[in-house]
Each structure stands twice: as structure tokens, then as C-alpha cells.
Amino acid sequence: MKIKIDKPSGDELDRLGVFSWPVWEKAPSTFPWHYDEQEVCYFLEGKVVVVTGDEQVSIGKGDLVTFPRGLDCEWRVLEAVRKHYKFS
Numbered sequence: 001m002k003i004k005i006d007k008p009s010g011d012e013l014d015r016l017g018v019f020s021w022p023v024w025e026k027a028p029s030t031f032p033w034h035y036d037e038q039e040v041c042y043f044l045e046g047k048v049v050v051v052t053g054d055e056q057v058s059i060g061k062g063d064l065v066t067f068p069r070g071l072d073c074e075w076r077v078l079e080a081v082r083k084h085y086k087f088s
Contacts, residue, residue, distance in 0.1 A: 003050060003057045004066040008042075013064075018042045021084040028077050035071045037087040040064070046081030050074070 013019065021042075041064070048059045050067075051074045059065055060079075067073075 001052070001068045001071045003052070003055070003068070003071070005057065005059065006064045006066075007062060008064045013042065016040075016064075018064075018084050021086045024081070024083055024085050026075075026077050026081045028080060030074065030076045032072070032074050035067050035069055035073075038069045039067045039085055039087050041067075041083045041085040044082040044084065045079075046077065046083070047079040048081060049076040049078065051076065 008016075023044075024041075026046075043059060043061050043063045043065070045061055047061075050057045050059060052071065
């Protein structure tokens with residue numbers, strides 16, 4: 001299961017309706033996470049490393065990230081995060 005990261009244009013963000021999605025915030029911390037559903041999120045602020053069994057992914061401001069359904073990982077929030085998110 002791969003985490004997908006894109007650098008979308010403003011037009012792409014508008015097309016997806018990203019700025020109407022809910023906002024999630026998290027202070028620096030480390031925690032395990034399991035995705036029961038696919039999540040697409042857009043990082044407004046922060047810096048995170050997400051660790052899966054076979055990869056370590058760095059995510060930050062301006063990244064549009066897709067986490068696949070069924071993914072087990074560990075989130076390492078290095079700088080406080082603010083992101084828009086949508087589950088499907």
C-alpha cells in the first residue's frame with residue numbers, strides 16, 4: 001500500500017473542493033494509525049513523517065496526500081499540523 005503525494009495547483013484544489021473539507025489539527029506527537037477508509041488531505045501547515053512497514057514518507061505544507069484504505073502506519077508529527085481532510 002503506497003501513500004500518494006501531489007503538489008496541486010490552486011485550480012486543482014478548487015476543483016476538488018478542498019477548502020470546504022473539515023480541518024484537523026495536531027500538536028507534535030507520535031501515534032499509531034489505521035485507515036478504515038481512504039483519506040485525501042491537504043496540508044496547510046506542519047511537518048510529518050509517516051512510517052509504514054516498508055516506507056517512510058515526509059509530508060508538509062502544500063502536499064495533497066492520499067492514504068489508502070487498510071493502511072497501518074505511525075504518524076510522527078514534527079511540527080504542528082493543520083490539514084483539510086476527506087474520507088471516502
